Amino acid sequence: MIYPIKFDHFGYKFLDRGAWGELHSGVDLNGPGGGNADLGMPIHAPANGIISHIGLGVKNWGNHFHLKCETPFGVRWFHFGHCQNINVAVGQEVQEGQAIATLGYTGGDWTAHLHFECKKNAIGVNFYPTKDTTKEFILENYEDPLIFIDSVNKHILE
Numbered sequence: 001m002i003y004p005i006k007f008d009h010f011g012y013k014f015l016d017r018g019a020w021g022e023l024h025s026g027v028d029l030n031g032p033g034g035g036n037a038d039l040g041m042p043i044h045a046p047a048n049g050i051i052s053h054i055g056l057g058v059k060n061w062g063n064h065f066h067l068k069c070e071t072p073f074g075v076r077w078f079h080f081g082h083c084q085n086i087n088v089a090v091g092q093e094v095q096e097g098q099a100i101a102t103l104g105y106t107g108g109d110w111t112a113h114l115h116f117e118c119k120k121n122a123i124g125v126n127f128y129p130t131k132d133t134t135k136e137f138i139l140e141n142y143e144d145p146l147i148f149i150d151s152v153n154k155h156i157l158e
Contacts (some may be wrong), residue, residue: 014144021131026117062107081115118145
């Protein structure tokens with residue numbers, strides 16, 4: 001598995017408290033240029049999978065989509081938020097490393113970045129944590145996507 005973008009900076013990290021007090025269910029990745037210098041940068045599929053959902057102009061997420069992947073640890077749904085462009089269709093099979101979208105800032109008032117999640121369960125595709133969402137709920141349904149990718153790669157090497 002690979003990381004979806006080459007990144008040098010983080011915004012919010014997994015389980016950080018967001019601007020409205022909500023627990024962050026993923027990681028915000030900024031490309032090497034930082035700010036809007038990375039607008040339009042390619043986002044790559046972290047693994048082989050099938051596009052299971054696309055949402056355009058959704059509040060908080062903007063243009064976003066889910067990639068369903070079989071992994072050594074079971075099925076995972078990777079969520080990609082704030083995309084400028086989405087270059088895939090629902091039901092499309094994609095290959096690890098394939099350019100599938102571009103970095104954007106849709107859905108909110110921030111600079112270009114990728115909101116990247118790893119869902120353990122098929123919870124609602126437009127689910128957005130609120131300040132009332134518990135840490136237990138997040139941990140039951142999500143995991144840090146970067147740590148998950150590293151775990152899969154370590155497992156494959158063993």
